[in-house]
Structures are given as C-alpha cells and as structure tokens.
Amino acid sequence: MKKNSWVWGIILFVLIFIATAVVFQIYELGILPSHFFGALFGVVITAIITVFLLQGQTANEEEREKSVRVFERKQDVYENFLEHLRKIIHDGKISIATKDNNDASQGTNVGDLKDLIFHLGYMQMHTSEKTINGVLDGVARIIKLMNDFTQNSNADDKRALTIYYATLSGELFKLVALLKEDLYKQEHRPVSRAKMNAILKECDLFVGEEE
Secondary structure, three states, X not given: OOXXXXXXXXXXXXXXXXXXXXXXXXXXXXXXXXXXXXXXXXHHHHHHHHHHHHHHHHHHHHHHHHHHHHHHHHHHHHHHHHHHHXXXXXXXXXXXOOOXXXXXXXXXXXXXXXXXXXXXXXXXXXXXXXXXXXXXXXXXHHHHHHHHHHHHOOOOOHHHHHHHHHHHHHHHHHHHHHHHHHHHOOOOOOOOHHHHHHHHHXXXXXXXXXX
C-alpha cells in the first residue's frame, strides 16, 4: 500500500482539481470531459515526442562514445606501430625469427618481421584500405633504404649518410602525415626536405646541395 501511495496521491490531486474547476465554474460541467481529454491527448503527444527525443539523444551519445573509443584505440595502434618501426630503424635491419634464432637470448630484435606483420594487421583493423596500402608502401621503401645503405655505403661517407638520413626522414614524415590525416580527418603535409636538411647541416652531415 505504501509503495503505491504516490499513485493514490496523484488520483486524489486530479479529483480535487476537477472538483475545484466545477465548484468555481472555471469550466462548465458539460464541456469538462472534452477539456479533460484534450489535455490528456496533449500530455500523451508530449510524452511520445519526449520519448523519441530521448531515444535520439541516447543514440547520439552512444555513437559519440563509440567514436571516442575508436579514436583512442587508433591512437594507441598507430603509436605502437611507430614505436616498433623506430626500433627497427634504430637496429638498422629487420630480423627474421627462425627455429635457430627464435630465442630470447639472441637479442630484442629477433622476430622483428613477425612483430611488424602483427602491427600492420592491427592497423588494418582500424584504418582504410587507402591508408594501410600507403603504410605498406612506406614501410617497404624504408626497409629497402636501410638494406641498400647497409650493403652499399661506407659509414664514414658523410654524403652517403646525408642522403640516407634525409631520405629516411622524408619517408618517415610521409608515414606520419598519412596516419595523422587518417586519424584527424584533416589534410596534413609532411615536414619539408629543406627543414630536415637544416637539421642535418647542424649535425655536420649536410654536404653540398640537395640532389
């Protein structure tokens, strides 16, 4: 009984309101039902519109929350990928784990290729076909650049080092620009070659004019 006391309270209030309207002749008794049902109809319409508005607002909030979670996850995936790529570039090569060298004692770079494949797989889950294809092309160019430099260049050749670091930074900045454009949905230009050359010059690596 106590649980439904508020219901009885509402009914009592409605009855008092109707009695007051009749006693004080606010409404004539004959037209009171039409006014009552008119008001009730208005309440029902208002309730229905309110429900639809609340449903739309809830759906928008859920979609916005989902977008935020997806954005944060993409940030993590992209940053983890760039961190793994940094380790590969720092090592100067990409290792391939085999039955003979697939051991933790062989060093932290064992199985770089496997890890890279998985990082690219994670990226494919969160990005467009255009972006992942651009990333794959960029990674391939970076690996080729590292291999060519390791096999064909003298570490003491400043000009070779200049070309290597300038080209490497250019490829890396293209990758970052591609990921940033996908993440923030805004066109972003990579850092210019001239700005990177200015840094190389301060590091005593820049020799002559850019080829």
